[in-house]
Amino acid sequence: MAHPLVAEFNAYRARMNERILASDSRVIKRIYSVDAQAYEPGALDAKTKELLGLATSLVLRCDDCVRYHIGEALKAGASEAELVETFEVATVVGGTIVIPHLRRAFEFLDASVSTPTSA
Amino acid sequence: MAHPLVAEFNAYRARMNERILASDSRVIKRIYSVDAQAYEPGALDAKTKELLGLATSLVLRCDDCVRYHIGEALKAGASEAELVETFEVATVVGGTIVIPHLRRAFEFLDASVSTPTSA
């Protein structure tokens, strides 16, 4: 059972992706498809690719992208220490302007790894 | 013996870094120092961190940063296939606006791995 912050993010994302793909835009469908392909394991494994996605999302300061890649990196087996070191590189590269996004990244990370208690 | 493209880049970078550090700005010196620290191996190895630096530089479209991290990633043992997959993630994340920088990245990569012939 996901933390409300995580559940709400995932629900909105799923609902609107469905809406977008229902627009029958072939261009956007192909962007979604090549996006998925770019993160498939190859010379680099899935975890490393997710960390690349996470670091680039942080320096571009896209909170939703950061949230998504935190979730995918955790699924691909990234440890909290690996996520924090990814945050470190991104904050050094992107500067203090990244820090507000780092706050939300830590909040989402904590929500993602929290052990849900029974309701 | 480095390719002229690589040699020129390294020479300018070294010369101006020396100039900057000669300005006696404690803030800038500390930024240089924390920059170095962020790429030291920890939970993630040096190669992965350089790839994070490379991907973030590409999406932020900083040619000089891309060149620097291509060099460091190669030194840290990254293969050409790993560099290309890093380019892939960055181009998907950052869009076609990244492509002109990708051209210069490939040019610098080729210059970096070219076997220098005797002069």
Add this chain to the structure above:
Amino acid sequence: MAHPLVAEFNAYRARMNERILASDSRVIKRIYSVDAQAYEPGALDAKTKELLGLATSLVLRCDDCVRYHIGEALKAGASEAELVETFEVATVVGGTIVIPHLRRAFEFLDASVSTPTSA
């Protein structure tokens, strides 16, 4: 009768624009004025100019700007298909980092074209 998402956006925008113009900043007033002028029909018609405003807002990932230009483009006679093709170009240019903004753009578009039922 506007959808709540649209009504709330318009109300906040109108209220704060009024506040800003009340600050008696001649520079900001002139920026507002040249902004209006740039979208007046000339060699390009008003619809095309709004689509330019929309595409640039999307790649710069400014949700409020996207919302504003969706509204203006619809008023200028843009069809949903034309808006979607504008989204396509912007997403190709700007990359997957644009996608979260695309979700909100589609949501606002749907809210803008929804037939309000009687209250």
Add this chain to the structure above:
Amino acid sequence: MAHPLVAEFNAYRARMNERILASDSRVIKRIYSVDAQAYEPGALDAKTKELLGLATSLVLRCDDCVRYHIGEALKAGASEAELVETFEVATVVGGTIVIPHLRRAFEFLDASVSTPTSA
């Protein structure tokens, strides 16, 4: 007694900064430290440095950074006229894409200087 908008911003910022520093990331701690150092008075006084922080935050369109530097600039003695002229330069440099952030900046400024009534 702070306006709710200001109080909520400060509380979230303080809570998450505490969380981030608890992660024991030496790199991030050093970024926080050099950040503080950059705004210490030197050849430029504290107020001018805060206005530099404010202007750069505006053109980079980071609402939380803008809020933070409005607060610090006020503490350092900046007048409302000085803040508005800083907004002017930032909006000219950054374009109309800055305007939605300007709306929120004025809202936060008004909340920051509002005379709290007795509770």
Add this chain to the structure above:
Amino acid sequence: MAHPLVAEFNAYRARMNERILASDSRVIKRIYSVDAQAYEPGALDAKTKELLGLATSLVLRCDDCVRYHIGEALKAGASEAELVETFEVATVVGGTIVIPHLRRAFEFLDASVSTPTSA
């Protein structure tokens, strides 16, 4: 016979695109393909789509992208007045930071439309 500025740009672009596609990256090939598709005429004609590409390139301040879309817009029948109005919207949206890129855009536009004299 193209102006040297145009010829050099096109030659480098063609040579490096060939190099990139020779890397056998399926992801990058697909990005090139969806890029081409996004500018195909549909609800919007080719000229309008090129102007969207031009405006987004200007606000993202990518000189090479600007050059490419100036060339494509001219081929698609855009007049100089239409290009200038596209520049206007982009400069209003993106601010004075766009102006250095506008200088190079006008220079490339002039080089593109110059009547080549016999050699």
Add this chain to the structure above:
Amino acid sequence: MAHPLVAEFNAYRARMNERILASDSRVIKRIYSVDAQAYEPGALDAKTKELLGLATSLVLRCDDCVRYHIGEALKAGASEAELVETFEVATVVGGTIVIPHLRRAFEFLDASVSTPTSA
């Protein structure tokens, strides 16, 4: 007699500004005019405004804008120490991605303050 780096920058800038204004775009002329107005002394003096222009140019990583504002800040009486502290804030805010631009900024600053020897 200006250093070649400075002279070349100023000459290209002047020539292309003349070309742009010759395009008879009322929108662009007004942007140039409001740009000039924003830097006129008011509550903040001219030097402080130029430093705001410099810092925002650095974080937006616009080399030509940085060069222009270095020149204007020097004319307005800014000391080298004040320029360096402005660089410090901008580099902290914008991150290491700013450093390549800082190299060129220092190079241009040195060229600007060099005592020209007789030719």
